Amino acid sequence: MFRIIFHNCLALTALASVLFGTAPAMADNVRVDDPWARSSIGIERPGVAYMTIHNDGNESDWLLAVTTPLAKRAELHETAREGEVMIMRAVESVEIPPNSTVKLEPGGLHVMLMSLQKMLVEGEFFALTLHFAQAGDLTVNVTIAAIAANEAPAVIHDHDEHSHDH
Ligand SMILES: [Cu+2]
Numbered sequence: 001m002f003r004i005i006f007h008n009c010l011a012l013t014a015l016a017s018v019l020f021g022t023a024p025a026m027a028d029n030v031r032v033d034d035p036w037a038r039s040s041i042g043i044e045r046p047g048v049a050y051m052t053i054h055n056d057g058n059e060s061d062w063l064l065a066v067t068t069p070l071a072k073r074a075e076l077h078e079t080a081r082e083g084e085v086m087i088m089r090a091v092e093s094v095e096i097p098p099n100s101t102v103k104l105e106p107g108g109l110h111v112m113l114m115s116l117q118k119m120l121v122e123g124e125f126f127a128l129t130l131h132f133a134q135a136g137d138l139t140v141n142v143t144i145a146a147i148a149a150n151e152a153p154a155v156i157h158d159h160d161e162h163s164h165d166h
Contacts, residue, residue, distance in 0.1 A: 029057030030096065030135040034152035035142040039122040047071065047113035047120050049128060049142055050104045055096040062133040063094040070126045072115035079107055088112070106150050120144050
């Protein structure tokens with residue numbers, strides 16, 4: 001899978017402080033995997049982005065806001081059932097509980113990209129900055145998938161299926 005690992009240096013610093021007996025200074029334990037968006041046919045409708053967020057720490061963190069040069073405004077949305085219809089509504093923040101993973105995925109939590117500044121073209125990338133209460137700002141490179149995609153595209157894993165037995 002296409003994996004982006006942030007804060008390697010901070011993780012090493014934290015490890016060093018554990019080894020040498022000093023308390024880790026930062027609650028910087030958030031990782032983001034597989035950020036992806038659906039391509040768009042125009043800029044009139046909002047775009048949507050998804051990702052998997054891990055919190056490897058022992059305390060909750062909160063995703064408070066999202067920004068990108070690609071959209072005038074980005075909102076955190078959840079999908080909910082209201083009677084027989086599914087609706088979307090904005091949420092203030094998304095809690096990432098300690099030692100757990102929160103998935104933004106079709107039919108659930110997602111980032112809504114309002115007032116797109118340009119088309120989302122399959123195969124291209126754009127920067128999205130996630131603002132966390134504890135971890136601070138993380139900028140991820142979002143892969144643009146097909147318009148009807150339901151999961152992150154496998155960007156790097158393109159080994160030849162026919163040349164392996166497994
Ligand atoms: Cu939405």
